[in-house]
Amino acid sequence: MSESFDISLLEMINGSSSSFLDGLMLTMTSGFVWIPLYVALLYLVINNSETMAQIMLVVGAAVLCVLLSGGVCDYIVKPLVGRLRPVNDPMLRDIILSVEGYGSKDFSFFSSHAANTVSLTVFFSLLVRNSKLFIAMLVWALTNCYTRLYLGVHYPSDVLVGIVWGALMGLLVYYIYTKLYSTLSMGGEFISNQYTSKGYTIVTTDIVVMTIVAIYVLSVLYAMTLS
Structure with a gap:
């Protein structure tokens, strides 16, 4: 992506004259607003795990996603570039x-x-295998990508590379997870309308999806009070 095209594309997305959109983007780019999502994902993991070792394995994998995606970015790549x-x-x-x-x-x-949001989206989508969860988390990740461009803190190429790197790290961490998980459990495929193919209950995946929807609704309502 050429520098001139990078800047031109950023100009098309960056900012607006809408105080509502400004408030919404500032709200949704904050890590704090997504804390309920992380809590819902933790509940999903705890509710669908048989042992503490399995819970810690998933939590550790999620942390590894962040370390390999955002950690490498913030502490190695950004200072070097x-x-x-x-x-x-x-x-x-x-x-x-x-x-x-x-x-x-x-x-x-x-x-x-x-990088962080895409890596977590890829990992949990592969872990759970539920289409609604995948779509909801993909929208979450893309929203975070868009806010960075709207706020002018990244170029489109920054975001594109972050997406690719995050996806690769999510795949890598899931591969590592499957190798470690096989030593803890002989989990098989589930065939039921109450479970995903990986054994996660539909009810708990729906809780994660509804949490994401609720965050969007509340963020919009909050942004309306600022406009």
Whole structure:
């Protein structure tokens, strides 16, 4: 992706004259607003595991997703590449809109938000194998990617590389998980309308999906109060 195309595409997405959208993007890019989702995923894991070892294995895998995606990004790649964020680049001062001064002093390449959310989406989608959960988590990940562009803290190429890296790390961690899981349990395929093919109850996967939906609804309502 050429630099000029990168900037042009960012201009199309970055900012707006809508205080509602500004508030919504600031809300949904925050890690704190998604804490209920992480709690719901933990409940999903606990409710569908037979032993503490199985719970810790999934939790450890999720942590590994974040370490290999966002951790590598923040502590290795960003300092080595040293690419300024669009909102911090003096050359783009008259082009990129800053939403309420939102930004960060660290570097831009690549997006740890994109990498983290995509890696978790890939891992849990493979772990559970439920189409509704996959769609809901994919929307969550793409929303986080979009907010980074809207707020002008990443270039499209930052987000694209973050998506690819996150997907690869999610696949790698799931592969590691399956190798370790085989030593703990001889889990088989489930054929039931009450369970996913990997043995996760539909009820608990629906709780995760509804949690994501609820966060979106509450975020919209909160953003409306700011406009």
